[in-house]
Amino acid sequence: MKTHKFKLQSHLLDVMQHHIISMRDFSRDDIDLILKKTKEFEPIARGKRSDLLSGKILATLFYEPSTRTRLSFETAMKRLGGEVVDMGGIELSSVAKGENLADTIRVVGNYADTIVLRHPREGAARMAAEFSKVPIINAGDGAGHHPTQTLLDLYTIMRESSLLDIKIALLGDLKYGRTVHSLAYALSLYHAEMTLVSPPQLKISDIFKKDLKKQGAVIREVSNIDDVIGDIDVLYVTRIQKERFPDPAEYQKVAGIYRITEELLKKARDNLIVMHPLPRVDEIDPAVDRTKYARYFEQSFYGVPIRMTLLSMAMEAV
Amino acid sequence: MTGNMVSEDPSKKEMRIRRIHHGTVIDHITAGQALNVLRILGISGTTTAVVSVALNVSSGVIGLKDIVKVEDRELEEEEVDRISLIAPDATINIIRDFEVIEKYMVDLPERLEGVVKCANPNCISNTNEPVTSKFTVNKKPVELRCIYCDHVISEGIAEHLI
Numbered sequence: 001m002k003t004h005k006f007k008l009q010s011h012l013l014d015v016m017q018h019h020i021i022s023m024r025d026f027s028r029d030d031i032d033l034i035l036k037k038t039k040e041f042e043p044i045a046r047g048k049r050s051d052l053l054s055g056k057i058l059a060t061l062f063y064e065p066s067t068r069t070r071l072s073f074e075t076a077m078k079r080l081g082g083e084v085v086d087m088g089g090i091e092l093s094s095v096a097k098g099e100n101l102a103d104t105i106r107v108v109g110n111y112a113d114t115i116v117l118r119h120p121r122e123g124a125a126r127m128a129a130e131f132s133k134v135p136i137i138n139a140g141d142g143a144g145h146h147p148t149q150t151l152l153d154l155y156t157i158m159r160e161s162s163l164l165d166i167k168i169a170l171l172g173d174l175k176y177g178r179t180v181h182s183l184a185y186a187l188s189l190y191h192a193e194m195t196l197v198s199p200p201q202l203k204i205s206d207i208f209k210k211d212l213k214k215q216g217a218v219i220r221e222v223s224n225i226d227d228v229i230g231d232i233d234v235l236y237v238t239r240i241q242k243e244r245f246p247d248p249a250e251y252q253k254v255a256g257i258y259r260i261t262e263e264l265l266k267k268a269r270d271n272l273i274v275m276h277p278l279p280r281v282d283e284i285d286p287a288v289d290r291t292k293y294a295r296y297f298e299q300s301f302y303g304v305p306i307r308m309t310l311l312s313m314a315m316e317a318v
Numbered sequence: 319m320t321g322n323m324v325s326e327d328p329s330k331k332e333m334r335i336r337r338i339h340h341g342t343v344i345d346h347i348t349a350g351q352a353l354n355v356l357r358i359l360g361i362s363g364t365t366t367a368v369v370s371v372a373l374n375v376s377s378g379v380i381g382l383k384d385i386v387k388v389e390d391r392e393l394e395e396e397e398v399d400r401i402s403l404i405a406p407d408a409t410i411n412i413i414r415d416f417e418v419i420e421k422y423m424v425d426l427p428e429r430l431e432g433v434v435k436c437a438n439p440n441c442i443s444n445t446n447e448p449v450t451s452k453f454t455v456n457k458k459p460v461e462l463r464c465i466y467c468d469h470v471i472s473e474g475i476a477e478h479l480i
Contacts, residue, residue, distance in 0.1 A: 022468070100447050123442040123466025127449050142440050144467055207470045 018114075018135035018314045021125045022145040023182045028189040034309055035155050035163075037318060041305040044079055052317050053082035059112035060086040061104065062139070063095070063119045068278060069139045069148070072303035073116050076311055079304070085112060102131045109134045114314045117141075135314035143178050149277055150182040152306040153236070156299040160273050161233050163190050169228050171197040171258055172238035172283060174204040176245070179277045180238055181208060188217035195228045196221045199254050202240065225258060230267045235260070235293075237276045237283050261285045265293055275299050338370075341389040343411040343418075344401065349374050351404045352384030354476035358400045359388065367391065380407050400433060402426045404476045406460055426457050434462060434478045438469035451480070 026034075044050045058077045062070055074084045087093040087108075095104065101119065105128045108115055115132060117125050118139040125138030125145070140146040157163055168187060170180050174196050184204070187194060194217060196204055203221065204212075212219060222228060229235070237260055245251040259282060260274060276284055276296040288294050312318040347355055352371050356362075361369055368389035377383040384405075392412055393401075401408055402424035412420040432450040436443050443451045443466050453462040453471075462471045471478055 024468070100445075101442070102448050119442075120440075121442040121445060121467075122438060122440050122469070123436075123464065126466045127442045127447060130449070141442075142467075207472070 018316070019125075019129040019132075020135070020137045020147055020310055020314065021129055022138070023147050023150050023186045026147075026186075031151070031154060031186065031189065034151060034306075034313075035158050038151075038155050038302075038305045038309045039159075041308040041312075045076070045301070045304040045308060047079075050079060051081035052312060053077060053080040053315060056082040056113045056315050056317075057111065058082055058084050058114050058116060058311065059108045060084060060116045060139075061108065061118070062086070063117075063124075064140070066118055066139065068300055068303060069118065069146075070116075072300070073137075073139065073148075073307050073311070076304050076307035080308055080311065080317075082311070082315075101128060105131045105136070106133075114311060137310060137314060140178065143176050145182055146178050147182060148303070148307055148310060149179050150186050151310070152299065152303045153179070153183050153275065153277070154186055155302050155306050156275060156295060157234055157273075159302065160295045160298060161271065163192075165193075166190070166234055167193045167195070167232045168234040168236060169195040169197050169225070169232045170236045170238070171225060173202045173240045173254075174198040174238075175202045176241055177238045180204075180236075183236065184208075184212055184217070185215070188212050188215035191216060191218070193218045195219075195232065197223065197225050197228065197258075199223055199257050201250065202254060225260075225264065226267070229264060229272075230269065233269065233271060233273070235268075235272060235274045237274065237280075239276075239279065239281055239283060256282055258283055259285060260288055262287050262291060265291060268293060336370075337416050338368075338387050338389050338413050339416060341368075341387065341391055341413050342393055343413060344386045344388075344393075344405075345383070345409045345411060346377060346380055346407045347384040347386060347401075347405040348380070348407065349382035349384055351476070352386050354404050355384070355386050355401055355408075357476070358397055358404075358479065359386075359391075359393070361388070383407075396433070398424055399427055399430070400479060403430075403434070403460060403462075403479070406457065426455050426460065428455055429453065430455060430462065433480060434471065434475065435480050436464045436467060436469055437471050437478055438464065438467050441467040441469060443467070 060070055077084050109132045114135045116137045116139050117128055120142050122142040122144035124141045125136055129136045138145055138147055174180050240254055242251050272293050273295040274293045278296055278300055352373055370387045372385040374382045406426055408424045410422055411418045430453045436451050443449055452465045455462055
């Protein structure tokens with residue numbers, strides 16, 4: 001494959017060809033360029049016609065359930081004039097017959113121009129890239145990476161607040177939550193001041209913390225959101241994911257431990273924005289939706305223009 | 319454990335490991351890792367090789383060290399790579415006719431393939447997919463990062479050797 005016209009700086013991204021696997025493959029310059037380009041796609045994401053990817057086919061391989069990620073990729077592709085094929089539920093596919101991922105990727109790579117993959121195993125997308133002759137876009141690999149979510153989170157912060165000198169609190173499951181890991185890593189490239197808010201049993205791992213600090217990240221850890229709510233620009237709330245807990249009893253101990261309410265937000269700065277990758281369970285009271293702070297639905301919309309940028313990059317259309 | 323290679327020095331009343339004729343001396347092994355070095359070399363209780371092991375010997379370089387001497391054997395490059403993972407300061411001395419004919423320090427490779435199993439049970443490299451484990455290596459401290467799942471192994475590396 002040729003180097004795409006989107007002249008990304010990262011040597012690794014060149015090495016990885018057009019695959020989008022992990023935020024670790026991106027430099028800050030790469031991210032800035034993607035965010036800048038995404039703004040140009042916003043009108044198309046809102047309905048303006050485009051045939052940028054006309055004649056191209058995207059294959060979506062989702063081995064785990066997804067609503068937002070899958071639909072926003074499909075929407076992005078279709079609004080750019082491209083086509084989408086999907087393998088349906090894995091029970092209907094050759095996976096049910098025992099086909100391994102490497103073979104599935106080699107087969108689907110003969111049909112489509114790009115593959116979007118979500119898989120329950122960490123590292124699945126990186127491995128898929130080794131076997132694929134078309135670009136792989138990682139749409140989540142187990143508790144691992146979810147770079148397109150991170151990029152849309154960064155884009156939301158850029159559009160609704162600012163990526164410069166921000167103070168952000170990441171709240172909830174910091175141990176198992178893949179979105180938080182990728183996001184914290186990317187925010188460290190922006191020298192964001194991060195406060196990590198979680199119950200002790202869901203704290204970020206020491207190894208990951210060390211990694212972030214190596215990047216120059218400024219981090220503090222608290223367990224009570226009241227301690228920081230008046231001092232931040234962005235509150236990033238995550239769901240405590242039942243499915244990632246090896247022990248259901250451990251989940252019960254922390255389920256419902258945090259709840260963002262209008263009452264809590266009375267102590268917030270005027271410019272605070274509240275984000276959430278969704279779906280939410282009970283972390284954010286629905287009454288918060290009506291406040292000036294809520295941005296999680298805008299955030300889910302921004303998934304479309306971000307994925308338009310990434311699809312266009314992957315298929316060398318920009 | 320040191321068997322017939324240990325002699326007693328009556329003047330100092332301490333045990334000494336005798337020099338070997340032909341073979342390899344692995345010196346400056348991180349204290350506590352000698353038995354893992356033996357494992358890497360495939361040396362178990364049923365070996366017929368002449369082997370001597372010294373544990374927790376004082377060393378000016380690394381504090382305490384272990385030493386392994388193996389008669390009539392020179393190490394493969396892959397064995398040296400494995401040793402470097404658990405004993406990054408080790409030196410390899412190749413002995414012929416009681417003389418050190420070659421001496422070198424182990425050097426951790428920047429990348430490992432098929433040597434260590436990823437410690438993350440949910441990593442794609444621990445499935446029936448046709449891939450071998452791959453790691454990038456940080457030398458000081460020794461940390462292995464799985465290129466697939468990013469899991470970092472920093473302790474108990476010997477337990478994960480394939």
